[in-house]
Amino acid sequence: MARDRFPRWVYGTGTDPDARFSLANERTFLAWVRTGLALLAGGVALEALSVPLEPRLRTVASVVLVVLGILGPVLAWIGWARAERAMREDRPLPAPSAFGVLVVGVLLAGVLVLAGMLLR
Template sequence: MNPEPRTRFPRWVYGTGSEPDARFSLANERTFLAWVRTSLALLASGVALEALAVPVEPWARSAAALVLVALGILAPVQAWVGWARAERALRLGRPLPSPVLAGPLGLGLLVTGVLLLVGLLAA
């Protein structure tokens, strides 16, 4: 027995359109979980960078760790927003939207890499 759409959360996603093929909803859920795993990896990398004796200038190491932790906080936002937007698009038969925060996350990783490279060369 399927629950009524009004009892499922979030209502603004499940209360619209028709039920999509379960395979597409499950693939959307796997993408959500991949973003969550990415978040955990980013957070762990930021903490490890500060906790371990990495041969990088301290200012660069701290800045890179801060960027990684900030990205780790943004990734679950992307997970939730991306999941909801994709599920709603599936239910309404619309094209799938692009990730909202993929650009800022990629740019943040680029900045992290540059900080670490400069910090390694300066050490």
């Protein structure tokens, strides 16, 4: 029953969609979580392995990657819930909301690493 499922604000509305769509939504959520884990690991590795970059830029790039790694699962949860509610209420799927954050963050980290390589 919907009241036994968490979160209630997602499952307490509408009707169950085709299981294939819910499972695809779950796989997308898990892919975002894996991406967040990879970004977190990359940020930690960049700093822990003392990659030969200009130290301040390396630290800032590491922080950017770690912050993205922390935000990834949060944004994944929000995206999963929005899509699941839309399917349950037979509404069109919402536009992805986290792509911009990920793209800008990875681009920023990449530019910092490149600058760190050139300035060492």
